[in-house]
Amino acid sequence: MRKRFLVMAVLLLSQLSALIFGPPALANTGSSVAIFGPAGQQVGDTVTYPKAPTGSAWALFDDSWQWTATPTPGDANVLSEVRP
Secondary structure (H helix, E strand, O other), X not given: OOOOOOOOEXXXXXXXXXXXXXXXXXXXXXXXXXXXXXXXXXXXXXXXXXXOOOOOEEEEEOOEEEEXXXXXXXXXXXXXXXXX
């Protein structure tokens, strides 16, 4: 089931980086996410992510989405090994 959320603001930091201010939190069970502009057009790709390992974050590193054991809300992503 597709849910839509109203995002209060998006601050573009670069072509591949943005801070999104709004209510949604991603499901830890895995899902897909996409961002849409005010006219309903999709901005960028749809990203599908798997079930989250406990305490980890889904982050972009060199054009590849990966799990990291170091969540960094509001800061640059840090890649570190996720252990079961």
